[in-house]
Amino acid sequence: MSDDGRGIPRGSVSRTARLASLPLGAAGRATLGIGKRLSGRPADAVTAELQQRTAEQLFAVLGQLKGGAMKLGQTLSVFEAAVPDEVAAPYREALVKLQEEAPPMPVRTVHAVLAQQLGGRWRDRFKDFDDAPAAAASIGQVHRATWRDGRDVAVKIQYPGAATALMADLNQLARFARVFAALFPGMDVKPLIAELKARVVEELDYGLEADAQRQFAAAYVGDEQIVVPRVVASAPKVIVSEWLEGTPLSRVISSGSREERDRAGYLLAVLHFSGPERAGLLHADPHPGNFRLLDDGRLGVIDFGATARLPDGHPEPIGRLLRWALAGRADEVLADLRVEGFVRTGVEVDAEAVLNYLRPLLEPIETDSFHFTRAWMQEQAARIADPRNEASRLGRQLNLPPAYLLIHRVTIGSIGVLCQLDSAGDFRSVLAEWLPGFVEK
Known part of the structure; x- marks a missing residue:
């Protein structure tokens, strides 16, 4: 990537062209597939080849783009586990690469x-x-350095023009959201893009991120399970923090x-539920590139660009609702x-049907x-996405209040990572310790 001397990437002019090529390329591959089918090739073989080619083009484009395209790809990657293997397999390797790879800034721009x-x-x-x-990452890159006192440090540097590029990418990706349906069937990408756009200003402010990291570091100092590197220095577009060595979760x-899988999954759950109680913050970006498993068994957290402020901890009604549902108390669940606001005024639903909708999710x-x-x-x-199922029909009658939107998205994303990890353990005990309302006082 080069710039024009004002800090704006010169490559921005061609961003729209690269994004616009995606649906055209998909259409071309579909035409090719029809031709091959007519020539007698097996349908399964053609479908597999089309999926592979679609994956290659989609992530070649995303890999060239910083800002919104990479951020969306990272956000979507945590939901990969929900996609059937025959669909997801061609994309999985590219998703992992997307989490930790991107073209670097020129050295002179870094300096x-x-x-x-x-x-x-x-x-x-x-x-x-x-x-x-x-x-x-999506809006910056990290360099390894040695601080003047001898400490190994990570220097996170924001790309020049990141704000402009980020919004341009997200606006374009909203137009081409249907392309991602090939990767995540049934998922509406537009609400995710809208949420990312709403959080752009906060994520671009490295001062806010440094403050969140300091808050987490203070809450977990000396902890036996979670480690957060201390911030050494910060500025609006640079964060210097202690280097954290470990195995990337990817x-x-x-x-x-x-x-390792079981340990990492358990500690991700601990971070998710203990963060609001201990730091007053929810770590809101659960993709694997943000975590390391240290040799001593602790989970290292290295990115705090997305956090939700929950000074009173997780909302108590979440724990109470889970407790009611596990006890089979359908009327109390529906009342709460x-x-x-999960059931709007005037909407009539059956209490037992609601409980049956929720119970499989609580396994x-x-x-x-x-x-x-x-x-x-x-x-x-x-079960939830198939419009032929009763669960899907009931789900469309329920509402997700704005106050719970981010918590819900992060929880589902974290569950996606746990499924990618293939992690087993006692997750009920984590909620019992950290989620208000889950255990009756």
């Missing part, structure tokens, strides 16, 4: 941002700085041992759902042992 953010003598603050990026997903916390698998998530997704 210019550091000089602007940390001062013209920025090199004096480091003993050593590696110009080659160690990792890349690698645990692809080749981790049974012990109405109070919280992970019914007992002290549950194994998250892709097959389980696919079964739940099919």
Whole structure:
């Protein structure tokens, strides 16, 4: 990527053209597939080849784009476990790459941002700085360095023009949301894009991110399960924090041992439910690129660009509703759902039907042992998404109040990662310890 001297990527001009090529390419491949079918090739073989080619083009485009395209890809990647294997298989490897790979900024641009953010003598603050990026994300990249006191640090640098590019990408991707239906059948991508757009300003403010990281680090200092690197220095477009060595969760997903999978999944659940109680914040970006499994068995958290402020912890009605549902108290469940706005005024639904809709989703916390698998998530997704099912018809009558939207999305995303990990463990005990209302006082 190059820039025009004002910090705006010169490649922005061609972003729309690359995005616009996606539906055209898909149409071309469909035409090719029809021709091959007519020539006698088996339908399954043609379908598999089309899926593979679609995956290659889709992620070749996303991999070239920073900002919104990569952010959307990362957000979607945590839902991959809900997609049947025959559909998801061609995309899985590309999704993992998307989580941790992107074209780097030119070195001169990196130096210019550091000089602007940390001062013209920025090199004096480091003993050593590696110009080659160690990792890349949707709006910035990370460099490894040594701070002046000898500490190994991660230097997160925001791409110049990230705000403009991010909004341009998201606006374009909203127009081409139907392309992603090939990857996630039944999922409406537009609401996800709308949520990402609403959070753009917050995620672009590295000052807010640094504050959230400091808040998490203070809450988990000395913890035996979760480790958060301390912030060493920060500016609006640069964060310097202690380097955290460990195995990326994407690698645990692809080749981790049974012990690593179970440990990582359990600790992700601990982070999700304990964060609001301990730090007043919910970590709101559960994709695997944000986590490391350390050699000492702790879970390292390395990105805090997306957090939700929950100063009073998780809403107590969530725990209470789960407790009622597990106890089979259908009338209490429906009454609380109405109070919280999950069932709108004037909408008539049967209490037992609502309970039957919810109970399969609560299997992970019914007992002290549950194994998250892709097959389980696919079964739940099919049950809820299939318009022929009673569960799907009932689900369309329910409402998701704005106050619960982000919590719901993060919870579902975290469950998706647990299924990718193929993680088993006692998740009920995590809720019993950290979710208000889950245990009757």
